[in-house]
Amino acid sequence: MLAPLRPALVLLTAFTIITGLAYPLAMTGLAGAVFPARAAGSLIARDGRIVGSRLIGQTFTDARYFHGRPSATTAPDPADATKTVPAPYNAAASLGSNLGPTSAALAGRVKGDLDALRTEKPGAPVPVDLVTTSGSGLDPDLSPEAALFQVPRVAKARGLPEDRVRELVTAQIEGRTLGLLGEPRVNVLALNLALDALAGH
Amino acid sequence: MTLDGWIQVALYCAIVLALVKPLGLYMTRVFTGAPTLLSPLLTPVERGLYRLAGIDGRQEQSWLGYGLALLVFNGLGFVGLYAVLRCQDLLPLNPAGQAAVPPDLAFNTAVSFVTNTNWQNYGGETTLSHLSQMLGLTTQNFLSAATGIALALALIRGFARASAATVGSFWVDLTRCTLYVLLPLSVGLTLFFVWQGMPQTLQAAVEATTLEGAHQTIAIGPVASQVAIKMLGTNGGGFFNANAAHPFENPTALANLVQMVAIFALGAALTNVFGRMVGDERQGWAILAAMGVLFLGGVAITYAAEAAGSPVLNALGLLGGNMEGKEVRFGLAASALFAVVTTAASCGAVNAMHDSFTALGGLIPLLNMQLGEIIVGGVGAGLYGMLVFVVVAVFVAGLMVGRTPEYLGKKIEAREVKMAMLAVLCLPAAMLGPTALATVIPAGLAGPANAGPHGFSEILYAFTSAAANNGSAFGGLSGNTPFYNVALGFGMLAGRFLVIIPALALAGALAAKKTVPASAGTFPTDSGLFVGLLVGVILIVGGLTFFPSLALGPVAEHLAGAAGQTFGAGG
Numbered sequence: 001m002l003a004p005l006r007p008a009l010v011l012l013t014a015f016t017i018i019t020g021l022a023y024p025l026a027m028t029g030l031a032g033a034v035f036p037a038r039a040a041g042s043l044i045a046r047d048g049r050i051v052g053s054r055l056i057g058q059t060f061t062d063a064r065y066f067h068g069r070p071s072a073t074t075a076p077d078p079a080d081a082t083k084t085v086p087a088p089y090n091a092a093a094s095l096g097s098n099l100g101p102t103s104a105a106l107a108g109r110v111k112g113d114l115d116a117l118r119t120e121k122p123g124a125p126v127p128v129d130l131v132t133t134s135g136s137g138l139d140p141d142l143s144p145e146a147a148l149f150q151v152p153r154v155a156k157a158r159g160l161p162e163d164r165v166r167e168l169v170t171a172q173i174e175g176r177t178l179g180l181l182g183e184p185r186v187n188v189l190a191l192n193l194a195l196d197a198l199a200g201h
Numbered sequence: 202m203t204l205d206g207w208i209q210v211a212l213y214c215a216i217v218l219a220l221v222k223p224l225g226l227y228m229t230r231v232f233t234g235a236p237t238l239l240s241p242l243l244t245p246v247e248r249g250l251y252r253l254a255g256i257d258g259r260q261e262q263s264w265l266g267y268g269l270a271l272l273v274f275n276g277l278g279f280v281g282l283y284a285v286l287r288c289q290d291l292l293p294l295n296p297a298g299q300a301a302v303p304p305d306l307a308f309n310t311a312v313s314f315v316t317n318t319n320w321q322n323y324g325g326e327t328t329l330s331h332l333s334q335m336l337g338l339t340t341q342n343f344l345s346a347a348t349g350i351a352l353a354l355a356l357i358r359g360f361a362r363a364s365a366a367t368v369g370s371f372w373v374d375l376t377r378c379t380l381y382v383l384l385p386l387s388v389g390l391t392l393f394f395v396w397q398g399m400p401q402t403l404q405a406a407v408e409a410t411t412l413e414g415a416h417q418t419i420a421i422g423p424v425a426s427q428v429a430i431k432m433l434g435t436n437g438g439g440f441f442n443a444n445a446a447h448p449f450e451n452p453t454a455l456a457n458l459v460q461m462v463a464i465f466a467l468g469a470a471l472t473n474v475f476g477r478m479v480g481d482e483r484q485g486w487a488i489l490a491a492m493g494v495l496f497l498g499g500v501a502i503t504y505a506a507e508a509a510g511s512p513v514l515n516a517l518g519l520l521g522g523n524m525e526g527k528e529v530r531f532g533l534a535a536s537a538l539f540a541v542v543t544t545a546a547s548c549g550a551v552n553a554m555h556d557s558f559t560a561l562g563g564l565i566p567l568l569n570m571q572l573g574e575i576i577v578g579g580v581g582a583g584l585y586g587m588l589v590f591v592v593v594a595v596f597v598a599g600l601m602v603g604r605t606p607e608y609l610g611k612k613i614e615a616r617e618v619k620m621a622m623l624a625v626l627c628l629p630a631a632m633l634g635p636t637a638l639a640t641v642i643p644a645g646l647a648g649p650a651n652a653g654p655h656g657f658s659e660i661l662y663a664f665t666s667a668a669a670n671n672g673s674a675f676g677g678l679s680g681n682t683p684f685y686n687v688a689l690g691f692g693m694l695a696g697r698f699l700v701i702i703p704a705l706a707l708a709g710a711l712a713a714k715k716t717v718p719a720s721a722g723t724f725p726t727d728s729g730l731f732v733g734l735l736v737g738v739i740l741i742v743g744g745l746t747f748f749p750s751l752a753l754g755p756v757a758e759h760l761a762g763a764a765g766q767t768f769g770a771g772g
Contacts, residue, residue: 002271004270004273005273006254006255006273006539007255007256007270007591008270008273008274008373009255009259009277010250010253010254010255011250011254011372011375011376012234012274012276012277012278012344014250014254015340015343015344015379015442016281016336016340018379018384018728019339019340019342019343019344019379019384019430019466020335020337020339020340021335021336023384023388023426024335024339024423024426024427025335025386025421027293027388027391027392027401027426027598028401028402028403028423028426029394030391031391031392032401032402034392034395034396034397035395037491038396038397038398038399038400038401039395039401039402039425040400040401040402040407040451041399041400041402041419041421042382042422042452043407043409049410050407050408050409050410051409051410051411051412052409052412052417052419053407053409053419053449054203054398054409055336055398055446055448055449055452056258056417056419056449058409058411058412058413058415058417059411059413059415060412060413061413062413065223065412065413066737067546069271069529080664082242088423089417089613090418091417091418091419091420092295092326092327092406092419092420093324093326093327093420093442094243094325094326094419094420094441094442094443094446094447095442095443096446096526096554096555096556096557096676097525097526097554097652098526098554098650098651098675098676098677099525099556099557099558099651099677100556100557100560100563100651100655100658100677100758101511101512101513101514101523101558101559101560101655101758101762102511102513102560102651102653102654102655102758102761102762102766102767102768103651103652103655103767103768103770104767104768104769104770105770106513106525106557107513107514107517107767109513110517110519111517114518114519116284125520126275126518126519127521128519128520128521128522129524129529131519131591132523132524132525132526133525133526134446134526134527134528134529135446135527135551135552135553135554136441136443136444136446136447136527136528137441138447138448139448139528139529139530140448141528141529141530141770142529143529152265168749176205176453176587177454179537180205180208180209181209181454181455181457181458182453182454182455182457182530182531182532183529183530183532183535184456185529185530185532188689189412192412193412196412
């Protein structure tokens with residue numbers, strides 16, 4: 001019974017040092033040297049301040065901005081730490097809604113969002129990603145249709161011609177990777193930054 | 202479904218298939234001790250480790266000695282990981298100031314990583330320090346994967362050898378797998394992932410001021426190095442709570458494709474290692490073909506179900522398939538494909554929330570795990586699970602024609618069939634038993650977040666995932682409670698070690714047998730007929746065992762949804 005103890009202890013210790021310390025630390029050093037901006041989280045600065053990460057969605061509620069998808073992330077309730085309250089785009093605690101296909105809560109939420117969007121733009125079909133939450137609650141992207149859907153509202157709030165805003169969205173559309181992988185998308189933060197730049201911030 | 206979606210599936214399969222032979226050749230050389238490209242660099246390290254450990258690299262073990270070494274090594278690994286989690290508040294590299302992990306959660310997490318399950322009752326960015334993630338989780342990501350591959354090698358040697366008393370050395374298999382296979386591939390993958398945008402830093406969080414002036418704390422850390430081995434070793438435990446749906450853990454569609462390839466690469470290549478070591482590569486291809494049939498069937502069903510969307514939401518006038526819980530950059534096809542890959546392979550990483558899949562879209566991941574994850578499977582675990590089914594299949598074929606069954610020149614006799622059936626039966630026991638218990642006691646019923654049949658599916662999925670050592674979840678279940686932490690912990694142990702021990706006994710029994718020459722009456726096991734029989738046996742055994750539970754969960758939910766019925770309090 002005791003014969004395997006020495007090799008087990010020695011190999012466990014050795015591999016803990018090799019794979020648990022040397023490997024991640026060496027990779028951190030190497031990644032930081034070769035791809036410093038990406039290793040640090042693809043952060044975006046404007047006027048010397050960090051406004052977010054290109055990869056992480058953030059909340060937009062102002063009519064002057066394009067809005068991202070609904071987000072199901074939460075934060076601890078300040079009044080009662082055992083409960084949580086909705087906190088969209090909480091990038092310190094990623095979370096999906098985990099509501100199933102026959103959930104009455106999901107159907108109710110989608111219906112509410114659909115009604116609001118149909119009031120905003122009667123007669124237009126509502127893109128599915130505008131009324132569904134993402135897996136992470138931090139989706140940085142919208143489908144091109146979902147971004148174009150919001151053009152009239154944003155143009156009106158900013159006093160810009162719709163064509164101008166639509167051109168901006170079209171310029172921000174990223175196609176499928178290599179023409180094959182994933183789906184066409186628009187990065188919401190990049191789009192809103194471009195919008196601010198257009199208006200002279 | 203779109204043509205573009207299917208092209209992505211085809212491209213994925215082509216890449217995996219193209220890697221089978223080169224990786225299979227390389228791994229065969231590694232595990233037979235032949236020199237490889239990396240030998241000049243790694244042989245001195247390997248020798249040094251053996252000297253420190255006091256072992257002779259040429260000395261092999263019987264199946265019992267091999268099994269004992271494996272158990273002692275994994276036992277110590279559990280103790281070490283549990284200790285790190287319990288003491289993380291006292292240890293360095295804790296920039297976010299995380300508290301010690303509570304005992305029940307530490308038990309669950311330690312079992313989870315040692316058994317290659319990587320079930321996430323912990324919250325990643327909200328629970329664990331960087332030291333816990335690196336020293337604790339990353340280490341076990343490597344070692345539990347190496348353990349699985351080592352075991353597959355022992356079973357392969359059982360088939361390949363004749364009249365032999367030993368099945369290899371656990372220490373050598375473990376060391377060579379980690380040094381020559383897992384570590385070099387992980388280094389390459391890490392750099393690729395960082396290039397795609399995955400962070401790799403020792404910082405804990407970035408504070409940002411959003412365009413609307415709000416404050417946003419963005420959790421960050423040494424993500425890429427952990428994700429590389431998480432995929433390659435089919436571990437699946439996420440750095441972040443949302444796992445591979447989190448944009449930092451899966452930033453682009455290309456990173457997503459490479460992660461899926463990494464999940465299947467080693468498991469698929471092991472079928473080629475098997476073929477090479479038994480002296481007939483076609484035997485390996487036959488097994489891979491059976492896996493491929495089951496895999497493509499699963500992809501077709503899940504993709505079709507997700508593209509059709511939920512009838513309840515479609516009735517509100519929503520078009521475009523089921524995007525709840527999915528990320529825009531992946532879309533329907535890459536999310537459905539990922540779900541099938543991750544559950545076929547015992548990985549358990551998710552790039553979309555399985556809990557929000559349609560009823561039938563969620564049924565396939567569940568069924569994949571219930572069949573024992575033999576479609577490519579967890580690294581090593583998939584192949585030994587499949588070989589156990591092969592023994593059952595040739596036994597059934599033997600019964601049909603009234604001959605003693607043979608496989609690769611070995612007579613399959615009572616002992617082998619008993620061991621195979623033991624391994625096949627302990628999984629449903631470990632999955633369905635605790636599910637039944639949890640649906641009648643209050644501590645179990647407190648778990649599900651969804652009402653109706655979907656709530657049952659959440660419980661069933663949890664225990665299935667635990668015993669199958671998958672680790673993906675219907676995430677609505679509140680699993681971080683004393684009952685679920687402990688019950689799922691034991692489920693993971695049962696699913697891992699109650700399969701490993703009979704599989705090793707099978708290896709020992711096979712190695713000791715003489716080889717009989719093939720005769721006119723020998724059933725060829727590299728033919729299409731055999732592939733069909735094997736797929737049939739898997740589906741019939743799995744179908745009969747699990748159909749009732751699937752009928753209560755996803756099938757009932759599908760029918761209710763089609764009739765427009767919803768459950769629970771409305772929004």
